[in-house]
């Protein structure tokens with residue numbers, strides 16, 4: 001997951017390949033609660049591992065439920081069997097509506113039956129998301145609920161130490177036209193109170209997002225409770241209802257998350273399809289109906305059980321006028337696809353967007369306008385006018401995400417713009433709510449022109465701080481790192497291990513030099529988790545010695561070695577970008593890099609830094625000999641015939657002799673910001689720290 005302040009997505013060209021979706025958020029949190037309420041042990045497979053499921057798991061643990069993680073996406077839950085194990089708890093539920101609403105209902109009912117008091121709170125946005133209709137329904141029922149902040153909003157305290165009677169004889173009325181989660185919450189909670197008599201729930205107003213209620217009913221059935229449904233207005237839980245574990249339950253891939261990859265296929269899979277594993281056309285999730293909408297816009301979609309294949313069909317996409325009531329979450333993806341359509345697209349009946357993670361109608365309109373689009377909005381609709389298929393009208397934008405995962409994922413789809421502009425996603429870690437590895441998954445199925453993938457080159461003499469600066473800049477941008485010096489060090493080591501001497505006299509023999517060059521061209525080197533591997537050997541420490549540095553400097557003067565490592569180095573230019581450090585990154589390897597830094601410091605400063613570095617590693621060193629070695633290495637690197645150490649003509653010079661590491665990083669990031677086309681709209685919008 002990217003925890004950077006922003007993530008720049010280079011312009012993308014093609015899509016194709018296979019993705020596996022994380023588990024559905026809606027199913028995961030319902031199944032977790034059902035498993036916690038029922039009798040017996042439930043093994044849940046393919047559970048979503050994200051912010052929203054983590055808060056649910058933490059809450060269930062605080063309630064005394066037995067949880068055992070069997071793997072990142074497998075958990076074993078020992079249910080409470082309808083009996084409260086803890087009579088008091090404070091539950092922090094982040095911004096997870098799928099945890100807040102059902103837990104409020106379940107704990108109100110259990111506390112009324114058995115006695116207990118629970119506080120439920122979340123992030124500030126959670127405290128702006130209405131829950132009053134559910135509170136009203138639970139109060140009708142006789143539940144005790146105190147609003148600790150604003151009336152009608154979390155935080156809430158539910159229950160009281162002593163049991164209180166529930167009124168179950170009259171139908172319980174709940175509004176269904178703001179959020180279907182209120183009804184879901186009652187449907188999940190009331191079987192706990194239906195031992196003796198049936199309980200009826202009546203929906204007031206037209207029920208929205210019906211497919212989500214369908215998921216709830218299907219999952220209730222898996223846990224042994226068959227609810228009778230009379231249209232979408234009346235639901236009856238039969239007398240004697242009792243939750244029972246299904247043993248093992250598997251969570252489907254998230255159909256809402258599938259929408260981004262379906263869109264990707266529709267936008268850019270012209271050759272091989274985008275294949276999505278984890279949901280198929282038989283999915284129980286309502287958002288699978290997004291496939292119909294995508295087809296109507298022109299996508300070619302073929303489905304199998306548990307799998308979808310998507311290609312580009314009509315192009316440009318066809319404009320739509322669609323009632324999106326049944327696919328509120330996935331419909332956001334249509335709003336971005338609309339930028340690539342042949343006319344204005346209108347999404348209707350999306351009033352629920354206003355009470356989601358953010359006001360999604362306002363947010364979507366604002367951000368699509370940033371991209372250059374004309375957007376009209378109403379209380380429950382949005383109209384998006386397309387941008388030019390010839391690239392006209394598109395703007396490079398820094399998109400705000402409002403702590404809303406879907407805004408970030410939708411925004412990424414703008415990177416297919418024909419104007420070949422990059423897109424900046426602010427606060428990309430908000431995808432952690434449902435799809436922590438969204439961007440990594442995106443990279444695995446898209447391609448950019450190599451020239452569009454940014455590279456920042458940091459060249460300079462030994463111990464000037466290149467590696468330190470490169471790593472820090474890359475961490476701030478979410479970019480890959482190429483430590484090219486390490487490759488020359490590995491060549492030196494590999495040569496010696498292969499019995500090829502690396503002293504100057506030996507390397508002066510052209511046949512010998514060719515052999516070292518051939519070895520460089522076939523180098524089985526790998527960088528993984530901060531370690532360097534030569535074949536199956538971890539050589540991280542071996543290549544860091546001063547002797548290995550000297551050997552690297554000697555072999556690096558050989559043209560055959562430099563040629564042998566060229567393709568390997570260029571191969572590091574991968575999405576979303578690269579920071580490369582060495583001697584010739586800007587002059588030879590990436591001459592088209594948009595930012596080149598030539599980093600220097602006085603020889604004395606560098607010798608002192610190297611000395612401190614060695615001493616801190618517990619090695620012995622003398623400043624005088626380090627200074628002599630360093631000057632000899634500089635001289636050789638500067639004077640060699642091929643790719644000598646020198647600043648590229650367009651390099652920015654940075655002497656950090658008197659600069660701290662942080663100051664060097666800030667300087668380079670400021671230079672980078674100036675090379676980027678985004679302006680300064682780069683502050684994340686949520687002020688409070690994330691949990």
Ligand SMILES: Nc1ncnc2c1ncn2[C@@H]1O[C@H](COP(=O)(O)OP(=O)(O)O)[C@@H](O)[C@H]1O
Nearest residue numbers: 462463464465466467468609613656659660661
């Ligand atoms: N601007 C700086 N100020 C002080 N020390 C620095 C600075 N940059 C790097 N260093 C220190 O100098 C040492 C050498 O840095 P390193 O990044 O390994 O250099 P290089 O990759 O150029 O050989 C490290 O111990 C690092 O912490």
Ligand SMILES: Nc1ccn([C@H]2C[C@H](O)[C@@H](COP(=O)(O)OP(=O)(O)O)O2)c(=O)n1
Nearest residue numbers: 462463484485486488552553556582583584
């Ligand atoms: N792009 C590069 C990187 C390193 N080299 C050579 C020259 C250097 O003396 C050695 C070792 O490089 P490295 O960056 O690891 O050395 P320092 O950490 O700066 O001491 O490799 C090169 O020729 N071209």
